Amino acid sequence: MSLEFAIELIKSTLPRDCVLTDATATTPFETDGLTAYRQRPPVVALPRDTNDVRQVLRICHETGVPVVTRGAGTGLSGGALPLENGVLLVLTKMNRILEVDETGCTATVQPGVTNLSISDAVADKGLYYAPDPSSQIACSIGGNVAENAGGVHCLKYGLTLHNVLGLKVQTIEGDELTLGGNGYESSGIELIPLFVGSEGMLGVVTEITVKLLPSPPCKEVLLGAFDDVESAGECVAAIIARGVVPAGLEMMDALAIQAAEDFVHAGYPRDAATILLCEVDGTKEQVRSDVTLIRQLMETNGAVNIRSASEPDERDLLWQGRKAAFPAVGRISPDYYCMDGTIPRRFLGKILSSIALLAAKHELRVANVFHAGDGNLHPLILYDASDDEQLHRAERLGVEILELCVAVGGTVTGEHGVGVEKLDPMCSQFSTPELEQFFRLKEVFDTSGLMNPGKAIPTLAHCSEIKGMHVHGGKLPFPELDRF
Amino acid sequence: MTQPFDDSQRLLDSVKQAVAQKRQLSILGHGTKAHYARSTHGDALQSRDHVGVIEYQPDELTISVRAGTPLTVIAETLDQHNQMLACDPPRFFGGGTIGGAVASGLSGPGRPWYGNLRDAVLGVEMINGLGERLTFGGSVMKNVAGFDISRMMVGSLGVFGVILSVNLRVHPKPEIERTISLDLNWDDAWSVLCETIAKPTAVTATCYWSGSLYLRLAGNRASVEEACSSFPSNTEIENDVWVHLRDHEHSFFQSSEELRRTWLGRGLQPQIENDESNLIEWAGAQVWSFKVHGDSAALGQRISSEPFNRSSAAPSTESKYMRRLRRAFDPHQLFNSDLLL
Numbered sequence A: 001m002s003l004e005f006a007i008e009l010i011k012s013t014l015p016r017d018c019v020l021t022d023a024t025a026t027t028p029f030e031t032d033g034l035t036a037y038r039q040r041p042p043v044v045a046l047p048r049d050t051n052d053v054r055q056v057l058r059i060c061h062e063t064g065v066p067v068v069t070r071g072a073g074t075g076l077s078g079g080a081l082p083l084e085n086g087v088l089l090v091l092t093k094m095n096r097i098l099e100v101d102e103t104g105c106t107a108t109v110q111p112g113v114t115n116l117s118i119s120d121a122v123a124d125k126g127l128y129y130a131p132d133p134s135s136q137i138a139c140s141i142g143g144n145v146a147e148n149a150g151g152v153h154c155l156k157y158g159l160t161l162h163n164v165l166g167l168k169v170q171t172i173e174g175d176e177l178t179l180g181g182n183g184y185e186s187s188g189i190e191l192i193p194l195f196v197g198s199e200g201m202l203g204v205v206t207e208i209t210v211k212l213l214p215s216p217p218c219k220e221v222l223l224g225a226f227d228d229v230e231s232a233g234e235c236v237a238a239i240i241a242r243g244v245v246p247a248g249l250e251m252m253d254a255l256a257i258q259a260a261e262d263f264v265h266a267g268y269p270r271d272a273a274t275i276l277l278c279e280v281d282g283t284k285e286q287v288r289s290d291v292t293l294i295r296q297l298m299e300t301n302g303a304v305n306i307r308s309a310s311e312p313d314e315r316d317l318l319w320q321g322r323k324a325a326f327p328a329v330g331r332i333s334p335d336y337y338c339m340d341g342t343i344p345r346r347f348l349g350k351i352l353s354s355i356a357l358l359a360a361k362h363e364l365r366v367a368n369v370f371h372a373g374d375g376n377l378h379p380l381i382l383y384d385a386s387d388d389e390q391l392h393r394a395e396r397l398g399v400e401i402l403e404l405c406v407a408v409g410g411t412v413t414g415e416h417g418v419g420v421e422k423l424d425p426m427c428s429q430f431s432t433p434e435l436e437q438f439f440r441l442k443e444v445f446d447t448s449g450l451m452n453p454g455k456a457i458p459t460l461a462h463c464s465e466i467k468g469m470h471v472h473g474g475k476l477p478f479p480e481l482d483r484f
Numbered sequence B: 001m002t003q004p005f006d007d008s009q010r011l012l013d014s015v016k017q018a019v020a021q022k023r024q025l026s027i028l029g030h031g032t033k034a035h036y037a038r039s040t041h042g043d044a045l046q047s048r049d050h051v052g053v054i055e056y057q058p059d060e061l062t063i064s065v066r067a068g069t070p071l072t073v074i075a076e077t078l079d080q081h082n083q084m085l086a087c088d089p090p091r092f093f094g095g096g097t098i099g100g101a102v103a104s105g106l107s108g109p110g111r112p113w114y115g116n117l118r119d120a121v122l123g124v125e126m127i128n129g130l131g132e133r134l135t136f137g138g139s140v141m142k143n144v145a146g147f148d149i150s151r152m153m154v155g156s157l158g159v160f161g162v163i164l165s166v167n168l169r170v171h172p173k174p175e176i177e178r179t180i181s182l183d184l185n186w187d188d189a190w191s192v193l194c195e196t197i198a199k200p201t202a203v204t205a206t207c208y209w210s211g212s213l214y215l216r217l218a219g220n221r222a223s224v225e226e227a228c229s230s231f232p233s234n235t236e237i238e239n240d241v242w243v244h245l246r247d248h249e250h251s252f253f254q255s256s257e258e259l260r261r262t263w264l265g266r267g268l269q270p271q272i273e274n275d276e277s278n279l280i281e282w283a284g285a286q287v288w289s290f291k292v293h294g295d296s297a298a299l300g301q302r303i304s305s306e307p308f309n310r311s312s313a314a315p316s317t318e319s320k321y322m323r324r325l326r327r328a329f330d331p332h333q334l335f336n337s338d339l340l341l
């Protein structure tokens, strides 16, 4: 009843073309990048501006109807999965760049602007927006804020959090919060970190001021091929330990290399067990000395083949293989399941060997593509969704990989978020009082519990259900690995 | 050097006792920032004995330290591996603990280029107002599991709870650092400052005061030398000017008048008289002045201008949510209850 009433109110408030209820029109919104989960939304609202957002939130608040915010729907954890009984608020119409300040190097944008279009809009001024998720042509900056998205250049330039200066947020109670601004600090307690990565659970982000960086005058990409995974892992540690912070440091394993090579022909060595892609940037002098050092470190750590690219076309080609790795893997398997654990870098080699063992145990293939410099793994589990039993095995393997990450001091998600997907492993990462603290915090901004309910933080009931399933006689998984 | 010591059980017991006895607590490290923020409500809860580096992994660029660990000890530890805490929080009177630095959230002169402490925090362990020991974040570079409570602790002046330990990202030290001074009028200095944001340069700190622009240049030898030579007629000065500025020991700060801090948006030129009464850091985004001389109201379009004293800070516009937020962590209002009201 209240849902129908809310839909009527939204229809009478927003223009006709901004409200969708027809199954044909709403079906495209039934899933995000995590396609294993689907739910057709009863209504999709497409606000044109902040005022429309406020109206929809007010209606939801008054009728007690939950609301799920959606940007471009590229999220990989089901954060934007619609609710059967809720409104889906889609921000793609709010896609204007409101202001670019060339002197202060900032841009103020609406949430529906795509990540890449910010850099495109300021490129002629010699500036760019640094965080570059592989999905950057499609994903929205609002979604990036909600997930604290990362990218291949985040090792040096930080995550979304480090590049956001100000936010405007609408709460379900009808308040607009202005957080930060266009400076470095603001008086009072800084709430930006709370909203960055909050997965639409606290409010709707309607305006974002980002920091723009000057494009580096010089860049070079090195590709190092290795015969085994461990040496490449050690090379990563060696590079960081020597005081170089590359702009990007990425690793791919044999299966990923072959898939990417077949797809984009980047010239990757097809017979390598692993490749490292390392980009350095800065002044000519800085780049020259960093490249010399990294080359040397690759050699001493057993690289069998090193290639370098300094021309834009060559560099782009090398990156293209990496950035297209997910779709490339999508070509060699009917389905794949992307994990997102992060570990302390020194466990890279060990974890990769363990993943291989686990994959063999579950009789599944895993391709590894990851942000090695950050220790952020993206094992892609290959499976066939039409086979229920395989899907089940893939999910089981995924959980075991994440448990492994937590066991070595890591986390279940580095950049893709918890969404609906990682509620189970959240139970192994957080204690009951910690989860309760999260819920008390959600309540501060969302008293009635209407903002994206059921996502990101598992309820205690949920955890006690699955804890019974997973902890076998109080034994932790993988006792052979060091813990701290 | 202070001996490592785990005082967390006593801190936890004290909080639990305060809950049971309905008493309030004022959390204290070294007390070096008492002039900036100091709670006077309730029993003092000293975190200064909870000291020590829990784990330092130079290869990972991470360090985990107990809250009472002196900033100097952290700096010495990192120095052994040629690393540093990039945001360089002030060590007023040469002291200060990392817990106090996190709670006050102050940054050194390199703020625009090296980020602040919030940017460096990866995780915290804390005691909330229910006497629960909680861990948020972790020690890895990327972590989006759960709300980012650890970074929210930065600058919160202890109102959410007692910080027990902090995991931080550290940075390799640049190969070399040099400081140059240029005699410039304010408008010319401003053009140079704008370049430090809009162009890739070797600059990692700036200060304009009394007709001189100081620039810190860092990186490898070749790029720093090139940067130096791009500024004609510069004078090389000692690098320790940045330490003096950071710790407010520079002669500018020697006054008994009330010190004020003004923040401006990036790219907005502070409107100042060309005299000694304002000291401008962060490429123009932070201006220091004294109440009588520097009329900070005239500084132009600004974010905030207030005394360098948070004990008397005005209520923030988001005070409704702020009150609820405090209650969410500290329902009995145990911690620093007179701060940030």
Ligand SMILES: Cc1cc2nc3c(=O)[nH]c(=O)nc-3n(C[C@H](O)[C@H](O)[C@H](O)COP(=O)(O)OP(=O)(O)OC[C@H]3O[C@@H](n4cnc5c(N)ncnc54)[C@H](O)[C@@H]3O)c2cc1C
Pocket: A032, A033, A068, A069, A070, A071, A072, A073, A074, A075, A076, A078, A079, A080, A091, A111, A132, A133, A134, A135, A138, A139, A140, A141, A142, A143, A144, A145, A146, A147, A148, A149, A150, A151, A152, A199, A200, A201, A203, A204, A205, A206, A326, A327, A415, A416, A452
């Ligand atoms: C091929 C591919 C590659 C990818 N590569 C990367 C990568 O390299 N790095 C990375 O970090 N991610 C990557 N992702 C994941 C995804 O692109 C990011 O999480 C992105 O930030 C999501 O943006 P979106 O606009 O699609 O958000 P959506 O999927 O629409 O929403 C994501 C979450 O944000 C919330 N939300 C969206 N907008 C708002 C708003 N304005 N206010 C409040 N809440 C909001 C939603 O409720 C949901 O919880 C990849 C995805 C794909 C499909």
